[in-house]
Amino acid sequence: MTVPVLEMRSIVKTFPGVKALSDVSLTVAEGEVHALCGENGAGKSTLMKVLSGVHPHGSYEGEIRFRGERCAFKDIRASEARGIVIIHQELALVPYLSIAENIFLGNEHANHGFISWNETLRHAAALLERVGLREHPQTRVADIGVGKQQLVEIAKALAKKVELLILDEPTAALNDEDSAQLISLIKELKGQGISSIIISHKLGEIAAVADSVTVIRDGRTVETL
Ligand SMILES: Nc1ncnc2c1ncn2[C@@H]1O[C@H](COP(=O)(O)OP(=O)(O)O)[C@@H](O)[C@H]1O
Ligand SMILES: [Mg+2]
Known part of the structure; x- marks a missing residue:
């Protein structure tokens, strides 16, 4: 068993x-x-x-x-x-920060105390690809819809090595289309x-x-x- x-x-x-x-x-x-x-x-x-x-x-x-x-x-x-990562009912993103900044907030790529911005952007882009979000990592979270924000939350969870x-x-x-996309992502993650x-x-x-x-x-x- x-x-x-x-x-x-x-x-x-x-x-x-x-x-x-x-x-x-x-x-x-x-x-x-x-x-x-x-x-x-x-x-x-x-x-x-x-x-x-x-x-x-x-x-x-x-x-x-x-x-x-x-x-x-x-x-x-x-x-x-x-x-174990929880995404709350009320999303916890910072609207005026970029997608990349939100993904690594509190979990930054630091090198001798300095945040490595190139590394952050590269890693963020890879995570966005994994969740199927086609937005530039430097886009502000306030400028994307709630369906995409949910995907940013999942990218953030993946950055934390969620199990x-x-x-x-x-x-x-979410609207029906965004819900369907989210459901298929959950199935895909299960496969991983x-x-x-x-x-x-x-x-x-x-x-x-x-x-x-x-x-x-x-x-x-x-x-x-
Ligand atoms: N921090 C809290 N302080 C006091 N009561 C709470 C708190 N959180 C939840 N409750 C109460 O606990 C019960 C369960 O709430 P909750 O877990 O939010 O339900 P659900 O998520 O199933 O809608 C409710 O009666 C709610 O008012
Ligand atoms: Mg609830």
């Missing part, structure tokens, strides 16, 4: 006055696209924030294992160092060994991309298909 990429067991997360997660378990197999579904307020984003260290270890109950190893992330950097990509409602703000968790409301889209589905309701796992 192969070890799952991810196992979250009996996760409980409480905010003052709100029990966001009462008992959620989630298993993602190696190389799969896993859909996480449920109504607004079910606890989907909270579960992914627990996984990625936004809500740090110690602020929730339950156990997280990544490739069989117990995780205790204290922040996002810690989960990213392990290859498990989490997309929180990635297509909510990158597992993903995709949160979505759109059933058609889930059927097109997911290998398995977990449904949560009111902070509990109700079904795994």
Whole structure:
């Protein structure tokens, strides 16, 4: 039996006055696209924030294992160092910076303390090719649409050597064409060994991309298909 990429067991997360997660378990197999579904307020984003260290270890109950190893992330950097990258519902790009600057923000190509701009541009161009985004790396993020911005976020995740990509409602703000492009990219990344968790409301889209589905309701796992 192969070890799952991810196992979250009996996760409980409480905010003052709100029990966001009462008992959620989630298993993602190696190389799969896993859909996480449920109504607004079910606890989907909270579960992914627990996984990625936004809500740090110690602020929730339950156990997280990544490739069989117990995780205790204290922040996002810690989960990213392990290859887990989350793209939030609200994209986190800096609009007045270029695509290349956004991709390597906090993760710059430095040489003796100086950022190597040629190297940055070359690497950015290669990543844009991988995600199928035909824009110059020096284009400002404010000057491209939200569909392309989502691709920049994925390029940024690839720059961090992602092994498990989490997309929180990635297509909510996209038109049909951009959604279809994103879905086919997720499938392509799967072919390159990158597992993903995709949160979505759109059933058609889930059927097109997911290998398995977990449904949560009111902070509990109700079904795994
Ligand atoms: N930082 C927070 N502080 C207080 N309550 C929160 C916080 N984050 C989420 N919640 C609450 O937890 C529940 C689950 O929210 P969320 O995980 O965002 O749901 P979903 O992503 O499935 O729509 C909701 O009742 C929400 O109001
Ligand atoms: Mg949410």
